[in-house]
Amino acid sequence: MFFEGYGYHGTSFEQTYRCYPASFIEKPQIESGDKIIMPPSALDRLASLHIDYPMLFELRNAATERVSHCGVLEFIAEEGMIYMPYWMMENLLLQEGGTVRVKNVTLPKGTYVKLQPHTKDFLDISNPKAILETTLRNFSCLTTGDSIMVAYNNKKYYIDIIETRPSNGISIIETDCEVDFAPPLDYKEPERPAPTIPSSKASAQVPESPTEVEPKFSPFLGVGRRLDGKPLKQEPTSTSTSSAKDKQPITTTGGGRDSSGPSSQSIASRQHQGKLVFGSSVKNTQKETQKETQNATAKETKKEEPEKKEVPKFQAFTGRKYSLKG
Known part of the structure; x- marks a missing residue:
């Protein structure tokens, strides 16, 4: 079997061999290391070149350009063949009987x-x-x-x-x-728990509640009632109309009275309703209203009091006299 010639480049050794796994020979120990088995002719040529010890080699797959390094265990292989660990053949992507270039290196x-x-x-x-x-x-x-x-x-x-x-x-x-x-x-990193937000940051992230709007002042909008308990004959005017009337400009005439002021009919109606009365007859109307309230209260108290039964008065004895003697 003929292989490529040996290379001699000064002090270097370079040769191409066919490689096989260690299972082809009874040398299973080489699987647990990085040493190969070479033929005896390689030893002769290495010794003549005065190679430094320990002998180290570069292994190169010419087809894939994959490179690795190894040592040598023995020189007992057949000529043109070398044996190497199977894991090393996997690194170099070599098949059984594939060619590999061997070169000594330092x-x-x-x-x-x-x-x-x-x-x-x-x-x-x-x-x-x-x-x-x-x-x-x-x-x-x-x-x-x-x-x-x-x-x-x-x-x-x-x-x-x-x-x-x-x-x-x-x-x-x-x-x-x-x-x-x-x-x-x-290896997979353990999942990290979600970071807890500090209470200060959590409170800062909570949206602020909208500020409550303070209610504006609103005037009394109820219904007026008389002090004497009688029902009103006419609904009181709203505050909006009264306030509007109050805001109207006042113009005076020659008699000293307001032309825009209330008429006599309105004054009379207001007097009848029991409200404040404007004009010269204020005192008379006040007296009349007081009398009416007194009369009304007196009538109501009379109605409420139950009728009292007349108790007979004491009368002296008015019968005839009788004596015991007859």
């Missing part, structure tokens, strides 16, 4: 990495950081955009590499690296 030591679990179940583990540290011991490097797999308690947890510093690919061998976690992909 990566800086990482100082910071930010991780994001796919599910919040990973955070429910008693000590997720300890499990992560144990898993990362099998890793040589991390690449921004990859999704690594953490196996624990017969369950697989996938974690995204969101950010790496100081570059997109870092080495985590013998280095102190700060690890930060982002909220899981399936």
Whole structure:
């Protein structure tokens, strides 16, 4: 089987291989790390180039231009073939027997990495950081955009590499690296309760009640009654007409009387009604009204008092005298 020739560019190594998952050989341990298995010929050429250790490689899918980084575990694969973890083939969008370009690289030591679990179940583990540290011991490097797999308690947890510093690919061998976690992909923020409005603001938002309109003064509009209890023969005129008459201008004539003033007939009618009387006969009318009221009250008291029965007066004995002697 013939493959593309090996590249020699100074101290670099670059070769194209066909890749297969680790399930094709009896090496299941490589699924829990980022190391691949290469053929023995690759080791000979790497040794002749005086490659620095640990050996790190860049993996590139020529069809999709997806890039990742890895280390090497052994050189026991068949010529022209490499074996890699299945999760790494998923990151590179590679199928079984797909071609991948392998190139040796030197990566800086990482100082910071930010991780994001796919599910919040990973955070429910008693000590997720300890499990992560144990898993990362099998890793040589991390690449921004990859999704690594953490196996624990017969369950697989996938974690995204969101950010790496100081570059997109870092080495985590013998280095102190700060690890930060982002909220899981399936995490949902709890619903916040509706904010309560303080009493001061609530009172300010309540619309003010309309101010009550004070009632205006209105004059007495009832019906007049006589002091002697007799009914009125004529309804009294309204206050509006009287006020209108009061407001009319007064013109005087040569006799000293008002031409617009009340006539003698109206004066007489008002006298008969028991109201105030204008003119020279005021005193006479007052006396007459007093006499009429006195007579009326006297008649009413007589009617109200029940008739008294005449009691016979005492009379002396007027009969005949009789003696006992006969």
